[in-house]
Amino acid sequence: MLSVKNLKASIDGTEILKGINLDVKAGEVHAIMGPNGSGKSTLAQVIAGRDTYEVTEGSVTYMGKDLLELPPEERAREGIFLAFQYPVEIPGVNNTYFLKAALNAARKHQGLEELDAMDFLMLVREKMKIIQLDEELLHRPVNAGFSGGEKKRNEIFQMAVLDPKLAVLDETDSGLDIDALRTVAEGVNSLRGKDKAIVVVTHYQRLLEHIVPDYVHVLADGRVVRSGGRELALELEKEGYSWVEQQTAGPAETRG
Amino acid sequence: MSRITAAPPAATDFEALHLRIVGEGPDWIREFRTNARSRFVLEGLPHHRMEAWRNTNIAPIVAGLFEPACSTPEISGGGEGVWTGRLSQAPEKILALVRNNLGSLADAEGHPFTALNGSLLNEITLVVLPEGCAAGEPVTIGHTAGPGNSLNVPRTLILAGERAIGTIIETFEGTETEGGYFTSAVTEIFCGKDTDVKYCRVQREAPGSFHIGRVQARVEQGGRLHTAGIALGAALDREDAGVILAGEGASCEMDGLFLTDESRHVDNRTRIVHAVPNCRSRQVYKGILSDRSTAVFVGRVIVRPGAQHTDADQSNPNLLLSDDTTVYTRPQLEIYADDVRCTHGATVGQLDADALFYLRSRGIDPDEAGRLLVKGFAGEILDRIEVPSLRTQLESEVAGKLPVTSGSEG
Ligand SMILES: Nc1ncnc2c1ncn2[C@@H]1O[C@H](COP(=O)(O)OP(=O)(O)OP(=O)(O)O)[C@@H](O)[C@H]1O
Ligand SMILES: [Mg+2]
Numbered sequence: 001m002l003s004v005k006n007l008k009a010s011i012d013g014t015e016i017l018k019g020i021n022l023d024v025k026a027g028e029v030h031a032i033m034g035p036n037g038s039g040k041s042t043l044a045q046v047i048a049g050r051d052t053y054e055v056t057e058g059s060v061t062y063m064g065k066d067l068l069e070l071p072p073e074e075r076a077r078e079g080i081f082l083a084f085q086y087p088v089e090i091p092g093v094n095n096t097y098f099l100k101a102a103l104n105a106a107r108k109h110q111g112l113e114e115l116d117a118m119d120f121l122m123l124v125r126e127k128m129k130i131i132q133l134d135e136e137l138l139h140r141p142v143n144a145g146f147s148g149g150e151k152k153r154n155e156i157f158q159m160a161v162l163d164p165k166l167a168v169l170d171e172t173d174s175g176l177d178i179d180a181l182r183t184v185a186e187g188v189n190s191l192r193g194k195d196k197a198i199v200v201v202t203h204y205q206r207l208l209e210h211i212v213p214d215y216v217h218v219l220a221d222g223r224v225v226r227s228g229g230r231e232l233a234l235e236l237e238k239e240g241y242s243w244v245e246q247q248t249a250g251p252a253e254t255r256g
Numbered sequence: 257m258s259r260i261t262a263a264p265p266a267a268t269d270f271e272a273l274h275l276r277i278v279g280e281g282p283d284w285i286r287e288f289r290t291n292a293r294s295r296f297v298l299e300g301l302p303h304h305r306m307e308a309w310r311n312t313n314i315a316p317i318v319a320g321l322f323e324p325a326c327s328t329p330e331i332s333g334g335g336e337g338v339w340t341g342r343l344s345q346a347p348e349k350i351l352a353l354v355r356n357n358l359g360s361l362a363d364a365e366g367h368p369f370t371a372l373n374g375s376l377l378n379e380i381t382l383v384v385l386p387e388g389c390a391a392g393e394p395v396t397i398g399h400t401a402g403p404g405n406s407l408n409v410p411r412t413l414i415l416a417g418e419r420a421i422g423t424i425i426e427t428f429e430g431t432e433t434e435g436g437y438f439t440s441a442v443t444e445i446f447c448g449k450d451t452d453v454k455y456c457r458v459q460r461e462a463p464g465s466f467h468i469g470r471v472q473a474r475v476e477q478g479g480r481l482h483t484a485g486i487a488l489g490a491a492l493d494r495e496d497a498g499v500i501l502a503g504e505g506a507s508c509e510m511d512g513l514f515l516t517d518e519s520r521h522v523d524n525r526t527r528i529v530h531a532v533p534n535c536r537s538r539q540v541y542k543g544i545l546s547d548r549s550t551a552v553f554v555g556r557v558i559v560r561p562g563a564q565h566t567d568a569d570q571s572n573p574n575l576l577l578s579d580d581t582t583v584y585t586r587p588q589l590e591i592y593a594d595d596v597r598c599t600h601g602a603t604v605g606q607l608d609a610d611a612l613f614y615l616r617s618r619g620i621d622p623d624e625a626g627r628l629l630v631k632g633f634a635g636e637i638l639d640r641i642e643v644p645s646l647r648t649q650l651e652s653e654v655a656g657k658l659p660v661t662s663g664s665e666g
Contacts, residue, residue, distance in 0.1 A: 048617045052609075076619035088614040092632025092639075101628075102618035109619070141632065142614075158618065 079165030185210030292374025325402030335392030435464025477503025
């Protein structure tokens with residue numbers, strides 16, 4: 001579904017991604033872990049199409065398409081969703097209005113009929129139950145004044161409504177209380193399917209108890225330095241990243 | 257036709273105009289005009305070396321040839337207990353009120369255009385909310401300017417007695433699509449004790465026209481005034497809004513929204529006087545600028561000696577949608593009391609790149625994303641307009657005026 005090959009990206013001339021390889025197939029869940037500043041969010045943002053990062057080398061293929069050629073809105077309409085590590089507050093733009101515009105943009109692109117207000121409301125109600133999002137948040141401007149946890153829940157709620165093929169969750173577990181973590185995980189799990197894939201960026205093994213990954217990758221200094229099964233996450237939690245860093249020097253192997 | 261100038265030859269022109277256009281009316285009104293005219297001659301026209309006019313060039317007005325026109329305001333709404341009408345329709349009792357109050361707030365001294373308005377004064381729009389009255393529906397005052405080259409002098413007087421509650425909407429527009437006309441408008445608002453008055457002013461003059469507006473209000477003890485000034489049109493627009501908080505516990509909230517494009521220019525000046533203790537004022541003036549347009553905001557807050565526990569906030573956020581726009585913004589705080597809280601802040605910025613990317617990452621078109629953000633920015637002001645029909649109308653007018661911003665850079 002997603003194939004990242006030797007991806008290099010820089011910002012203001014500083015190289016941040018130094019040759020990433022990642023292969024995600026439909027039906028799989030991948031976890032990406034790694035120390036602060038290692039480039040996890042950069043990778044997520046490059047996949048979503050943020051153009052402040054300059055891709056200097058490599059390729060990203062998604063469902064047979066050259067992803068780097070597409071503007072962010074088209075990537076979204078093709079089924080890519082990024083849950084932001086820091087969801088953006090947008091004062092004055094109503095959450096429901098925004099979500100309806102987003103959903104209908106994707107439906108139109110996919111040749112589906114746009115949802116009217118009634119159908120949209122029904123869909124929203126259904127998804128709200130799964131994510132347990134406070135209805136009041138729907139009527140507020142996007143993320144404006146939301147608590148940290150509410151923002152994260154809102155990301156997952158948007159994901160549930162937009163029903164993407166490839167979801168990239170950037171530290172969606174940070175800042176969530178235990179109950180919220182469980183609901184968010186349930187929301188993510190309800191999205192799993194054999195024609196879908198999920199990439200979770202996290203620092204904590206705890207989330208991975210709920211969302212069980214097929215593969216775990218460790219990112220350090222802009223490279224995938226280690227890949228393995230879910231047990232790698234447990235090892236990391238015990239040993240810390242320095243253990244991986246010591247073990248690895250030079251270009252990394254990947255498999256996903 | 258005559259040029260607007262205070263030089264002697266033009267003064268003679270005005271003499272003739274008086275006879276032809278405004279020669280009638282009761283003695284006191286003739287006297288009012290004569291005094292205003294002397295004031296106008298004395299003041300002279302403002303020029304850019306004067307502090308208050310430094311950023312606004314009125315040369316196009318000075319160069320114009322204008323023909324004074326009669327005011328023909330359309331007045332509707334109000335409901336039971338509210339007296340609305342024109343001076344020419346006013347009964348004796350109302351006339352007495354006008355005579356006692358007209359010009360007492362909007363002093364012409366230092367305000368040449370107020371003097372000009374007074375010197376050509378003909379019709380006056382009157383809104384009287386008697387003591388304890390709760391106006392059932394908003395009063396709407398619509399001014400339509402005369403043809404190109406007309407000089408229009410709308411004048412409005414709003415009197416709210418103790419505990420009166422009411423909403424007044426005043427709009428300025430022109431039928432002349434090319435514009436070219438000049439409107440010099442003055443509105444005075446008296447808010448008595450414990451009143452709750454909302455005043456919304458919409459300037460949607462024709463593109464090539466000139467608008468110089470002045471609103472002057474006074475709020476007595478416990479009274480509340482909310483003003484919203486929405487500026488959408490005119491080639492050159494100058495708005496002076498002044499409020500005197502004259503009794504303890506009085507408050508005013510002033511909202512402003514101005515949209516400029518092409519080479520238009522909007523200059524907003526506020527002046528809030530905290531004359532007594534325990535009053536609160538809040539100002540939020542938002543600007544959305546595109547093309548080569550320019551805007552000025554000068555927010556003046558004066559805290560008189562002894563006006564302790566004054567609480568005054570002021571902010572002027574500006575959104576620049578092109579690289580060629582210019583904004584001059586500055587607060588002027590004059591504080592003569594020590595136990596006060598005064599804040600001010602101005603921002604000048606472009607569309608938030610993070611917000612644009614966030615919207616696009618959800619599948620929304622860059623243009624649509626830009627429009628949503630600008631609408632959101634304006635929405636903070638429009639949402640506070642409590643008349644649903646007006647709010648909806650302004651929302652679509654504002655949306656219609658927004659340039660197609662390309663978010664594709666973000
Ligand atoms: N806009 C930017 N300007 C300058 N440096 C940047 C920018 N964005 C990212 N970086 C740098 O790139 C590196 C990788 O950042 P990134 O956010 O991808 O890390 P991360 O792995 O997600 O870290 P964390 O675990 O703290 O979220 C960091 O050193 C960061 O400072
Ligand atoms: Mg990160």
